[in-house]
Amino acid sequence: MCLAIPGKIVELSASDPHRALVDVVGVRRGVDISLVEPDGIAPGDWVLIHVGFAMSKIREDEAQDQLRMLTALGEAEAAMQEAQGYSSDDADPQPEERPSP
Amino acid sequence: MKYIDEFREPELISRTSEEIRRLADPARHYRMMEVCGGHTHAIYRFGLKDLLPSNIELVHGPGCPVCVLPMGRIDDGLSMAAHPDVIFTAFGDMMRVPGTQGSPLEHKARGADIRIVYSPADALKLARNNPSKHVMFFAIGFETTAPSTALTLMRAKAEGIRNFSVFCNHVTIIPAIRAILDSPDMRIDAFIGPGHVSTVIGCRPYEWIARHENKPIVVSGFEPLDVLQSVAMLLRQLQHGEAKVENQYRRVVPWDGNKAALKAMAQVFTLRSYFEWRGMGFISQSALALNEDFADWDAERRFEIPGIRVTDPKAAQCGEVLKGVLKPAQCKLFGNECTPERPVGALMVSSEGSCAAYYQYEHRKHALVSIPA
Numbered sequence: 001m002c003l004a005i006p007g008k009i010v011e012l013s014a015s016d017p018h019r020a021l022v023d024v025v026g027v028r029r030g031v032d033i034s035l036v037e038p039d040g041i042a043p044g045d046w047v048l049i050h051v052g053f054a055m056s057k058i059r060e061d062e063a064q065d066q067l068r069m070l071t072a073l074g075e076a077e078a079a080m081q082e083a084q085g086y087s088s089d090d091a092d093p094q095p096e097e098r099p100s101p
Numbered sequence: 102m103k104y105i106d107e108f109r110e111p112e113l114i115s116r117t118s119e120e121i122r123r124l125a126d127p128a129r130h131y132r133m134m135e136v137c138g139g140h141t142h143a144i145y146r147f148g149l150k151d152l153l154p155s156n157i158e159l160v161h162g163p164g165c166p167v168c169v170l171p172m173g174r175i176d177d178g179l180s181m182a183a184h185p186d187v188i189f190t191a192f193g194d195m196m197r198v199p200g201t202q203g204s205p206l207e208h209k210a211r212g213a214d215i216r217i218v219y220s221p222a223d224a225l226k227l228a229r230n231n232p233s234k235h236v237m238f239f240a241i242g243f244e245t246t247a248p249s250t251a252l253t254l255m256r257a258k259a260e261g262i263r264n265f266s267v268f269c270n271h272v273t274i275i276p277a278i279r280a281i282l283d284s285p286d287m288r289i290d291a292f293i294g295p296g297h298v299s300t301v302i303g304c305r306p307y308e309w310i311a312r313h314e315n316k317p318i319v320v321s322g323f324e325p326l327d328v329l330q331s332v333a334m335l336l337r338q339l340q341h342g343e344a345k346v347e348n349q350y351r352r353v354v355p356w357d358g359n360k361a362a363l364k365a366m367a368q369v370f371t372l373r374s375y376f377e378w379r380g381m382g383f384i385s386q387s388a389l390a391l392n393e394d395f396a397d398w399d400a401e402r403r404f405e406i407p408g409i410r411v412t413d414p415k416a417a418q419c420g421e422v423l424k425g426v427l428k429p430a431q432c433k434l435f436g437n438e439c440t441p442e443r444p445v446g447a448l449m450v451s452s453e454g455s456c457a458a459y460y461q462y463e464h465r466k467h468a469l470v471s472i473p474a
Contacts, residue, residue, distance in 0.1 A: 032252060034361060048353065051219065051221065052219060052249065053220070056300050058352065065324065074452075085223070086219055
């Protein structure tokens with residue numbers, strides 16, 4: 001529930017100033033960046049994501065630590081499922097057929 | 102121990118573990134509560150108990166949002182799913198939590214339109230794309246999650262999306278800690294403070310625990326080294342007779358929290374005068390509701406909700422476990438009638454629930470050991 005998933009900002013959305021395309025372990029998803037905007041966000045930055053919203057800006061080595069942590073907790077799969085579950089910015093969200101984590 | 106090797110600075114982990122043994126007074130018994138369910142999960146997973154001397158007892162706190170929700174609220178949420186035009190949305194964690202007529206998943210199997218979303222923003226998108234339906238989002242979570250719901254509601258309002266509502270079950274951590282400190286059967290020496298909640302609220306809201314209750318609290322990260330360092334920091338305070346708020350998780354938690362998140366919450370929510378917590382009863386000012394500006398998006402005002410209190414199954418002792426009075430295995434149902442496959446109480450559903458965590462890592466270990474070769 002309180003999963004925090006690290007992701008890397010790929011690009012800021014041209015159409016929506018509060019969204020960015022984020023790479024989460026190879027999966028690219030739209031993420032809301034309203035809560036970290038005051039810190040200044042640019043492509044290449046790492047953020048911790050919770051339920052589709054970037055919660056804090058972190059360093060790259062911290063992002064790697066967090067990924068190892070999720071893997072060790074057996075939650076990497078749930079985190080990936082969550083990241084894949086975020087609808088991409090053009091499609092209707094259709095994650096409901098996935099099994100419950 | 103084997104998991105520890107996967108982590109950064111294993112040497113520092115054993116040094117910290119030794120330091121803890123030096124700091125702990127063998128004549129004393131220490132009870133430290135980890136407030137957050139994420140810590141509970143990590144403590145079991147990494148077997149951190151084995152790295153602590155036996156006189157340091159880690160007590161599991163109430164910080165699992167799925168676990169603290171009383172069954173009546175699940176029934177209330179599911180009552181809305183009975184409307185033919187309603188799409189009921191919730192995080193995956195909610196799907197197996199039992200209500201009196203079954204879990205959301207079971208309601209779905211019986212034909213209700215119930216869908217998992219991974220973000221409240223996706224529930225809003227579903228509303229945007231399905232204008233003939235009403236999309237209700239069953240919001241749960243502590244301050245970690247509440248800002249995301251707030252921002253989603255602000256967006257719904259800005260875009261004028263009317264076929265969307267939130268059934269708000271967001272709770273706040275401070276009143277729960279206060280309730281634990283006020284509880285006569287609790288005796289806690291120090292607190293391991295929640296990590297991700299604190300990214301939002303910062304460290305200041307904990308100051309009363311140190312100042313007025315005279316208990317040390319250390320906001321902690323989730324890695325084995327983080328938790329051990331936090332325990333050592335707490336012991337140092339206890340040894341010097343101090344009580345203050347310290348931040349071990351500085352790499353993620355700013356002392357003042359996330360101002361944008363706090364602002365979004367203040368714009369959308371109001372404090373409920375009281376809210377029922379599973380096993381802990383009614384706690385005053387412990388939960389959030391939508392304020393007047395967002396009344397049109399408030400599921401509790403748009404739908405008739407039964408609002409019936411449901412008592413937990415008598416034999417289940419979720420409340421005592423949730424408060425840390427009982428260990429999971431001391432509950433009469435643990436491991437026989439209540440298992441992760443067939444959970445009776447919510448503590449057995451979520452990986453952050455202490456029963457599920459204990460079952461997954463400790464119970465199986467003991468079960469294997471007890472089988473004769």
